[in-house]
Amino acid sequence: MKTLLVVIHAPSPNTARLRDAVLEGTRDPNVTEVTVNAIAPLHATAEDVLECDAIILGTTENLGYMSGALKDFFDRIYYPCLEKKQGLPFALFVRAGHDGTGTCRAVETITTGLRWKMVQPPLVCRGEWNEEFIDQVTALGTTIAMSLDAGII
Incomplete structure (x- = not known):
């Protein structure tokens, strides 16, 4: 069995x-x-990351940046995972009231430092709430889980 970690x-x-x-x-x-x-x-640990085979990250856009909770996650797992999880496949979605650019850039900067591998472009659920966001993130979850299951990522 492979493990998919979801941190949202x-x-x-x-x-x-x-x-x-x-x-x-x-x-x-x-x-x-x-x-x-x-x-x-706020509850995910470095051990959770060390034990996973892929990760889906989700965050709100807060003042053009990722949520403080996701930043806290990165702060706590960065050094324990730096050398041990290089190449970890990951996907990102952002719920953005504006454009999500700063949020994506911030996550990409940290994950580049970790040497994780983004397996698809970030999904940005931009602007006013839209029920289509549900279908988009459902498809994200399916795509990443199926890709991990098939050994593609």
Whole structure:
């Protein structure tokens, strides 16, 4: 079995819906060899990262940056994981009231330092709430879980 770690900051009802949609996507019946470990950023540890085979990150855009909770996650796992998880496949989604550019750049800077491998462009759920965001993040969860299950990532 492979392990997919899901670390999503979900401070509001809508972002909780996005988190739940990602998790629903990972439960596609065609995914048979992947265990999903969903942990909030403030509770996720370096050990969780060290034990996973891929990771999905999700954050809100806060003042043009990632959430403080996701930044705290990176602060705590950075050095313990730096040499041991190079090449870790990851995907990112951002719930952005504006354009999400600064948030994506900040996450990409940290993950570049960790030498993680982004397996698809960031998904930015931009602007006013749109129910299509649910389908987009569900598809993200399915794509990453199926890719991990198939050995593509």
